[in-house]
Amino acid sequence: MTSQKYERKDFVAKEEVRWCPGCGDYAVLSQVQRVMPEICDRLQLRRENIVFVSGIGCSSRFPYYMNTYGFHTIHGRAPAIATGLQLCRPDLLVWVITGDGDGLSIGTNHLVHCLRRNVNVKILLFNNRIYGLTKGQFSPTSEKGTRTKSSPMGSIEQPIKPLSMALASEATFVARASATDAKTLQDILLRAACHRGSAFVEILQNCNVFNDGAFDSFAATSVRQDRSLYLQHGRPMIFGANRDRAIRLRAGFPEIVRLDEFPEKDLLVFNESAAHPGLAYMLSELDEQAFPVPMGVFRCVTRSPFGELLDEQIETAVAKRGAGNLFDYINSGDTWRVTAPQGS
Amino acid sequence: MTEVMATHQASQEKPAKPRQFREMDHAVVRFAGDSGDGIQLTGSLFTHDSAVLGHDVSTLPEYPAEIRAPAGTRAGVSSFQLNFSSAEIHTPGDRPHMLLALNPAALAVHLPDLMPGGTIVLDDDTFDTAGLGKAGFTGTDPREDGTLAGYQVYRVPITTLTLEAVRSLGLDKKQASLCKNMFMLGLVAWIYDRSVTAVEKQIDSLLERKTTQPATFDKYREQARANKLAFRAGYNYADTVEVFVCRYTVGKAKLPPGTYRRVTGNEATALGFLAASVLSQRSLLYASYPITPASDILHELSKYRHFGVRTVQAEDEIAAIAMAIGAAYGGCLGLTGTSGPGVALKTEAVGLAVMAELPVVIVNVQRGGPSTGLPTKTEQSDLLQAIYGRNGECPVVVLAAHSPAHCFEMAIEAFRIAIRYMTPVFLLSDGSIANGTEPWRTPKESELPRLDLPQGVPAGDYQVYARDPETLARQWVAPGTPGLEHCLGGLEKQDVSGKVSHDSANHQRMVELRIKKIQGIARDMPELTVFGRAEGDLLVLGWGGTFGAIHHAVERAQQLGLSVAAAQLDYLNPFPANLGSVLRSYRQVLIPELNAGQLRMLIRAQFLVDAAGLNKITGQPFRTSEIELEILRLLGVQNVGREDPLSPGKGVHGTMDS
């Protein structure tokens, strides 16, 4: 593959972008376009080998705006379509764009199984905790009490946490970033692209029309430093604008300790590649009011992707039986010959 | 011979000349027993032997709906019917000439189907109080109460004789009695004058196929040894005890020369798709969620890893078609298969493939519906679902296979059309085709269509929905093609450019274009051929798995001098271009279907022809006689007698099976 130097503009489609002004989706698009040249560089990849597959929702319009191959499919099914594509075309870098309704309501099943199989696709779930495209109904990630046209007295449903679900689905790469945090998002996109197998990234994305300010309590620029926990592999989980607090486990449960009262050497060290997903799950389940909100890579472990295993079986079968020949095959085994002329 | 009643007990007085051979043009044998008795294996061995001897064969296996139905009950009965013939045949036969019943339940379930005067061989050991009770005979014994009057009954203590036969191997009683089916096969082999060594060789080759794992070799070798002992014991028993009054021979069929193998419909379907992949030089992805009676296609294709075939057991039917669409988008052969309930789930995705104009093939092995319906029974009730079952004006191509071996051809045809016209194609099969078998003459490469169409990169300014003027297909440009990056999707497309468009006039144009593209495929399909005269009193029009019964019934009616012809539609959307003129060449049209009249509705709506229907929705395939009777009724013919080889003077075929 000939390497080619790309720039951001090489990934900007001619298509006019049609999200509402102020929508968080713009920021994600921009970071993805910005990081693509580096991804191509690292993976020695050409633009025509990149595909964005999406479901349905505001966020799923994304592929139209990327100057790559794209497929805007049907509601919830993008992970399955991407699976078929990736298995047949392991030479492609396949991205999945989905939303909290698309990926966690109608398409949950496919998401779970795509992650479980560790299909080599990179899934970006735009979580705005609302159904944008259908004009503002609550979604499976909406907080309890969310008032919408379909829940005028407030939603009475327990929300699901995307990362907890990804972890329960045995995902090998699980990360979170806020659309507004360009640096963290770019880092994660780059790592996701280079991960061997499924990468699942939750992107916190503000829908300023139907659920404005959903993440303000911890992601607004003014509080972000103080309210976020930036996960770093092999480091203690220290956070705060002044980096003066940390998370540790006590009797199996997380608690916040002040560094001036607690020796740093006794802090819990974060390990993204731990075989057991327990620590990652503890972090994904942290109450976002009482605790800082973890950002970055929660889990990154190595497991052979589905497509590689499938193709290994093909190689093994060919090695064992020889490459199949249709006409030899249908004429072998329990066959018999009828010769002419025959009978009376 | 129907008046001769020979039972095991009666064999004391030996029939004077028991060993004459009776020549028959065909024989229909049904094996029946408990689902654990190895009935399918027995049937399959006998079928193979028949085919190798040069008979034409057709089979109908039937399984209980429950995997482990209580042993000995009617619910647990499994059966296998074989028709072997000296002439070309297309059906497994209406009524068996001979029924082999390994227990009272098997007798109870299958006796009503047996031809009048037919032969029954039963395992006498199983007719004890417990066995009779489980089969629902309380206080009565069908062997003694007159139930079997008029049949030729052979009561053979099969269990005892089998245990005796394999005693030298020291198997436990359970293992030993598992060989009963082979004893039964031995009896049948003798009755139909088969070679002992040929069948024994088959048993051995079965062993070889099972012993790919060295760990299980001893187990299977032991099993094969026991099976062969029991088989030979059955054969020798029949040869020495002089119970059986008659042996039968059937001549060889005049089949076209070539190499033959026996295939089930599902095997032929899988092989056809494999061939499509080879012929198109595109890799095949089959994604499917297990469902009766389609699962064997998944099992079969999963064996073809050395051909580079990728199979995925998807999480559900929606995922399965989604994966197939993903493969098609990637420039490969995207395939999914299921049965009716699964198709119901796939419908939205089929619409996506129509909108994105991608070639995917969807196989529906139909079963009894609606809902979960009758999973193990056959039906043809998903025709309208295939043609219309989607939101929007959403035309697709619909094909149907009409017999097990025909599945091979139609599987290739499905992909030929899908690729050439960039469209989803449904291939309809059904439970009886899927599990039925027939001999298949393996084709040479030169006999198969070409699928490796030139797929050059479009020159100049690439327009995603620019169409070939002849086929109206857009070009299949997969990711990886430099400079042609574009985005497909389910939103309406602007004509030519393929950009998203909400323009109303454009929508109408695109809907019409999609319809026109599919209708135009009629020009690229074989014309409908008619079996019989090109015009006349009655046309019997069918589609799919009713082919054999219709063909046979029409053949018989023609032999009576009636002006009847048959035609079978393998192409259901679009219809063959000459269908209208064919329909108008006959005074009446009869459409037998295993549904409530779906093709008939289409024919009436499209051609304004007042076609009559014959609709059977019992989960069973048509019998020849049912169609023949309807033909006679429509033509005002009554009571036409004809001889049946096993019951001379008895079979009044035109009217007996109503």
Ligand SMILES: Cc1ncc(C[n+]2csc(CCOP(=O)(O)OP(=O)(O)O)c2C)c(N)n1
């Ligand atoms: C089968 C089907 N059902 C319902 C819809 C309507 N629909 C479109 S998008 C959507 C929800 C999208 O929410 P989300 O995934 O959160 O995406 P967002 O628009 O917020 O980015 C729904 C219900 C549809 N297009 N298809």
Ligand code: SF4
């Ligand atoms: S509705 Fe919300 S999510 Fe959709 S484009 Fe507008 S702001 Fe963005």
